[in-house]
Amino acid sequence: MNTLIxxxxxxxxxxxxxxxxxxxxxxxxxxxxxxxxxxxxxxxxGTLRDFILGRHPLFWTAHYxxxxxxxxxxxxxxxxxxxxxxxxxxxxxxxxxxxxxxxSFSASGTSLANQLGYHPFVxxxxxxxxxVFGGVLRDIAGNEIPYVFQRTEIYATCAFIGSWAYLATMxxxxxxxxxxxxxxxxxxxxxxxxxxxxxxxPL
Amino acid sequence: MNTLIxxxxxxxxxxxxxxxxxxxxxxxxxxxxxxxxxxxxxxxxGTLRDFILGRHPLFWTAHYxxxxxxxxxxxxxxxxxxxxxxxxxxxxxxxxxxxxxxxSFSASGTSLANQLGYHPFVxxxxxxxxxVFGGVLRDIAGNEIPYVFQRTEIYATCAFIGSWAYLATMxxxxxxxxxxxxxxxxxxxxxxxxxxxxxxxPL
Amino acid sequence: MNTLIxxxxxxxxxxxxxxxxxxxxxxxxxxxxxxxxxxxxxxxxGTLRDFILGRHPLFWTAHYxxxxxxxxxxxxxxxxxxxxxxxxxxxxxxxxxxxxxxxSFSASGTSLANQLGYHPFVxxxxxxxxxVFGGVLRDIAGNEIPYVFQRTEIYATCAFIGSWAYLATMxxxxxxxxxxxxxxxxxxxxxxxxxxxxxxxPL
Numbered sequence: 001m002n003t004l005i006x007x008x009x010x011x012x013x014x015x016x017x018x019x020x021x022x023x024x025x026x027x028x029x030x031x032x033x034x035x036x037x038x039x040x041x042x043x044x045x046g047t048l049r050d051f052i053l054g055r056h057p058l059f060w061t062a063h064y065x066x067x068x069x070x071x072x073x074x075x076x077x078x079x080x081x082x083x084x085x086x087x088x089x090x091x092x093x094x095x096x097x098x099x100x101x102x103x104s105f106s107a108s109g110t111s112l113a114n115q116l117g118y119h120p121f122v123x124x125x126x127x128x129x130x131x132v133f134g135g136v137l138r139d140i141a142g143n144e145i146p147y148v149f150q151r152t153e154i155y156a157t158c159a160f161i162g163s164w165a166y167l168a169t170m171x172x173x174x175x176x177x178x179x180x181x182x183x184x185x186x187x188x189x190x191x192x193x194x195x196x197x198x199x200x201x202p203l
Numbered sequence: 204m205n206t207l208i209x210x211x212x213x214x215x216x217x218x219x220x221x222x223x224x225x226x227x228x229x230x231x232x233x234x235x236x237x238x239x240x241x242x243x244x245x246x247x248x249g250t251l252r253d254f255i256l257g258r259h260p261l262f263w264t265a266h267y268x269x270x271x272x273x274x275x276x277x278x279x280x281x282x283x284x285x286x287x288x289x290x291x292x293x294x295x296x297x298x299x300x301x302x303x304x305x306x307s308f309s310a311s312g313t314s315l316a317n318q319l320g321y322h323p324f325v326x327x328x329x330x331x332x333x334x335v336f337g338g339v340l341r342d343i344a345g346n347e348i349p350y351v352f353q354r355t356e357i358y359a360t361c362a363f364i365g366s367w368a369y370l371a372t373m374x375x376x377x378x379x380x381x382x383x384x385x386x387x388x389x390x391x392x393x394x395x396x397x398x399x400x401x402x403x404x405p406l
Numbered sequence: 407m408n409t410l411i412x413x414x415x416x417x418x419x420x421x422x423x424x425x426x427x428x429x430x431x432x433x434x435x436x437x438x439x440x441x442x443x444x445x446x447x448x449x450x451x452g453t454l455r456d457f458i459l460g461r462h463p464l465f466w467t468a469h470y471x472x473x474x475x476x477x478x479x480x481x482x483x484x485x486x487x488x489x490x491x492x493x494x495x496x497x498x499x500x501x502x503x504x505x506x507x508x509x510s511f512s513a514s515g516t517s518l519a520n521q522l523g524y525h526p527f528v529x530x531x532x533x534x535x536x537x538v539f540g541g542v543l544r545d546i547a548g549n550e551i552p553y554v555f556q557r558t559e560i561y562a563t564c565a566f567i568g569s570w571a572y573l574a575t576m577x578x579x580x581x582x583x584x585x586x587x588x589x590x591x592x593x594x595x596x597x598x599x600x601x602x603x604x605x606x607x608p609l
Binding site for chain 1: 457458459460524525527528531542546549550551552554555556557558560561562563606607609
Binding site for chain 3: 353
């Protein structure tokens, strides 16, 4: 179970970091900016979750190879990213990975808040914060209005429904691993459908 | 006393959320953006205060109906807000409510820091942070220079003087409830005077 | 040793506050904005470090004369800063002071994380966060893309190498004071060379 949650975290971290790196490269930032946006996007949501829940040490300071991997990824990206961005399939690939990261981060936030005994609504919000706020902080640091606040294909909403899928599965099975997988699956599928059919919120 | 502080919090939360909702609607955000700005504006100052003072659980995670109310308010706003914004009295109404929220949030921050034994100057700053930083974070998330940093009618200054009014009343009476009311009254009256007579800082 | 670290902190705080004040004055902010940017720039990095490391009370709430000094500095600046900005030597003077502040803040962050037993890589990152994030938050609050993320003369990189100089010296001498001085010296000299020879990152 512990192994599963760590694997989930690594997938989420790398995919989110890539979106931060792409954003930083678009803005013409140097390695410091690229690494910073990679870190902010990948660790921002989980850090805010840990601040809110009062957890110490923070997950990325306890696992020092996480920030080391992101530094390697940031250096590597400066060599290969121009090629990547020109390939038409890359943006789609990032969107798919990002949806997986969204699901895995939301699952970890929901699971942790649930274990700490928070109310289900607050627990679901913690899932959304963990999944979404890395991207929000990336956009704020890049001097943009956060993408997820705008009227585009649903994103945070997928994480919110995914978090409730975790809670419902947990209520039915009392099995954290199964509930985490349910959260990731629901979030991922909803996000893919949202992109495919341009689903937006009516309000 | 506990009831009073909670009532104060609810008034502040709803009024601040409304200013976040108005800002989000102006920027054409969808429900996620509206709810996020409502949450950031209403809970941002108190969250930063709790982070700085090391208080856990955060006030809005312990009272799950606070974020539930804001979700209801956000949904409701998408139906009624266009009508509201067109009414000339609505902006004035929001300004009055906002001044009340500023006073009540500053009072809660000052009261908590004072109980924890911080130095009066730091205590007064905590009052200002609690009252003002929700709006600062709302403006940052909306990609604006924070309104309160600009040369307009005094706002943070009202909260700062209100916090000292709390401290002075507390020193004279040792009564938290009376001091909270003094803080709210001083902050509110100063802010109303500032708007009415366009009082700005000379520096 | 304790005296040295406090002296270092005061130098860093004042120099960073000045860069915040200059930024706020450039944007036409009033005293509230000036004081807020002074506080954010001077205390932002250390506050984020304390949040991440879970340290309480925050250094600037425990030393109430720090924010009092910054208020005095902010008031004073409104009288003298226009004269200062027109003198050609002032910008250079600020750059030199800022490099010293960068070194001293990075040293304090590295020293604290090292004492708490964090991994050297995370410790070095804590040095960079402490040294650099005050400026990052200042730029975000001023609605700019953070200066240090852009392709300019190396800044965060100096702090990162300086932090490793601390760790190397600590490993060799086990003396915190000597290691702090090594960190400040390496960071300061690198930053001065970077400005003089326009050293940028190749990536």
